[in-house]
Amino acid sequence: MKTNHKKTVKIPLTVDQKIRRRTFISFGTFLALGSGAYVGWKWLLNAPEETAGITGGARVPLRRALNKTELFFRNFFSNKHLVKTYPVDRAAKNPRINSLIGIEDDEDFDIAAWKLQVKLNNQKNRYITIEEIKALPKTEIVYDFKCVEGWDEIQHWAGVKLSDFLTHFQLGNEAEKQYMGLETPNGAYYVGLERESILHPQTLLAYEMNGKAISTEHGAPLRLIIPVKYGIKNLKRIGMMSFSNSRPKDYWAEQGYDYYSGL
Amino acid sequence: MKVIKEKHSLLMRWTHWVNFPVLTIMIWSGLFIYWANDAYGISIFGFTLIKFFPEWFYDYFHIPQRLAEGMAFHFLFMWFFFINGLLYIIYTVFSGAWRELLPNKNSFKEAWLVLLHDLHIRKTVPPQKKYNAAQRIAYTAIIFMGLGSVITGLAIYKPVQFYWICWLCGGYHFARILHFALTIGYVFFFLIHIVQVALAGWNNFRAVIAGFEVVEDQAQPRVQELTIETEDKDENKS
Numbered sequence: 001m002k003t004n005h006k007k008t009v010k011i012p013l014t015v016d017q018k019i020r021r022r023t024f025i026s027f028g029t030f031l032a033l034g035s036g037a038y039v040g041w042k043w044l045l046n047a048p049e050e051t052a053g054i055t056g057g058a059r060v061p062l063r064r065a066l067n068k069t070e071l072f073f074r075n076f077f078s079n080k081h082l083v084k085t086y087p088v089d090r091a092a093k094n095p096r097i098n099s100l101i102g103i104e105d106d107e108d109f110d111i112a113a114w115k116l117q118v119k120l121n122n123q124k125n126r127y128i129t130i131e132e133i134k135a136l137p138k139t140e141i142v143y144d145f146k147c148v149e150g151w152d153e154i155q156h157w158a159g160v161k162l163s164d165f166l167t168h169f170q171l172g173n174e175a176e177k178q179y180m181g182l183e184t185p186n187g188a189y190y191v192g193l194e195r196e197s198i199l200h201p202q203t204l205l206a207y208e209m210n211g212k213a214i215s216t217e218h219g220a221p222l223r224l225i226i227p228v229k230y231g232i233k234n235l236k237r238i239g240m241m242s243f244s245n246s247r248p249k250d251y252w253a254e255q256g257y258d259y260y261s262g263l
Numbered sequence: 264m265k266v267i268k269e270k271h272s273l274l275m276r277w278t279h280w281v282n283f284p285v286l287t288i289m290i291w292s293g294l295f296i297y298w299a300n301d302a303y304g305i306s307i308f309g310f311t312l313i314k315f316f317p318e319w320f321y322d323y324f325h326i327p328q329r330l331a332e333g334m335a336f337h338f339l340f341m342w343f344f345f346i347n348g349l350l351y352i353i354y355t356v357f358s359g360a361w362r363e364l365l366p367n368k369n370s371f372k373e374a375w376l377v378l379l380h381d382l383h384i385r386k387t388v389p390p391q392k393k394y395n396a397a398q399r400i401a402y403t404a405i406i407f408m409g410l411g412s413v414i415t416g417l418a419i420y421k422p423v424q425f426y427w428i429c430w431l432c433g434g435y436h437f438a439r440i441l442h443f444a445l446t447i448g449y450v451f452f453f454l455i456h457i458v459q460v461a462l463a464g465w466n467n468f469r470a471v472i473a474g475f476e477v478v479e480d481q482a483q484p485r486v487q488e489l490t491i492e493t494e495d496k497d498e499n500k501s
Binding site for chain 2: 037065073144
């Protein structure tokens with residue numbers, strides 16, 4: 001086997017065989033893995049949708065991924081991470097109106113009779129008037145409102161800090177719970193928010209837009225402005241507030257969107 | 264005489280092929296997100312040159328109301344895109360393969376010669392090792408584009424928590440434009456890549472799956488000696 005003569009005879013054969021063998025094994029593996037990936041993709045694409053509940057509409061594995069991703073990125077949440085603010089003159093004169101769910105479908109709504117209903121466990125519900133809310137210290141914010149659709153707009157809002165509101169009305173114990181639920185008076189639109197975002201210093205119960213009372217389409221008399229969330233969580237025309245340790249129902253999460261929807 | 268020449272390591276082949284479906288899914292799901300607010304186009308002097316996208320494209324994908332679906336897929340496959348890219352970069356750095364990949368000081372001049380050669384304007388083949396100058400620039404650029412997509416993606420995804428990334432990307436609005444522009448870049452890269460692969464032929468394509476290419480040995484004494492030695496070793500092993 002050590003002579004040069006034998007080698008020159010054998011090498012061309014060996015190389016050709018090697019080429020064929022390696023090519024066959026590699027392409028076989030490639031096709032097998034490729035088919036596996038395709039089957040996996042089909043499985044994911046046709047995975048069952050979640051049954052209606054707090055969340056729904058998304059494929060089960062995708063929802064699981066959204067939840068895991070939420071848990072990962074919640075590690076980065078901090079109340080010290082403030083949303084960038086702008087000078088007042090940068091704010092849009094006519095802020096964009098995107099959705100009227102819970103507003104246009106409520107013809108019985110009487111703004112004069114409006115009171116914020118706060119649901120308390122084991123106690124009677126509390127009702128808070130807009131005058132009581134306006135009596136609290138006012139906080140203004142001009143920031144870049146971000147819609148889940150991808151557009152953003154600098155808007156000017158004013159109201160009471162949600163954390164101030166909770167302290168003033170002695171709802172601190174309630175707010176210890178993991179979640180807050182908010183609903184329009186007719187119950188057509190509703191969101192669930194977790195405590196960290198509720199207590200964020202820039203989260204407001206807003207009653208003013210561009211220095212004037214909020215218009216009907218923007219959620220008069222009281223709406224949520226929560227800059228650490230996409231627009232879908234900024235409930236207009238708040239009717240009812242509740243607290244719980246499990247996720248409250250959320251309109252867009254039921255349509256397959258990420259429950260957290262944080263920024 | 265034919266000689267097997269090792270070309271692409273297993274990890275480079277693996278990450279290359281994983282990237283292909285993952286990037287496709289990222290672009291596909293990204294389109295569903297973009298279409299929820301399809302604001303971009305290219306216009307010159309008020310005349311719209313290109314509006315992303317033409318109507319038939321919308322009809323084909325029957326797009327309305329697929330934002331939630333797009334986001335769900337995007338936020339799952341971003342992990343694979345990120346991990347796969349990270350794996351490749353780590354490997355390239357630690358194996359020393361970056362030496363064959365990063366453009367050097369002659370690359371930008373040579374890339375021009377490659378282009379002329381590819382367009383059949385210039386006959387002589389420009390010098391190259393594993394990758395020619397144009398490939399070095401293109402493949403390095405695509406790695407940086409991937410990095411750019413991850414960074415701009417994070418800026419849009421968590422503009423409050425990662426406010427400094429958002430600032431680096433020129434703000435929320437501009438980060439979204441960059442993210443979109445990079446995607447257009449991938450599509451162009453892909454088209455050129457496919458044409459080049461088709462032109463380069465079977466030996467080149469096989470190398471990206473099997474890892475080796477077959478070269479015709481010019482029977483130079485020194486090289487022959489080397490091949491015999493390696494054959495010797497292989498035979499002793501088996």
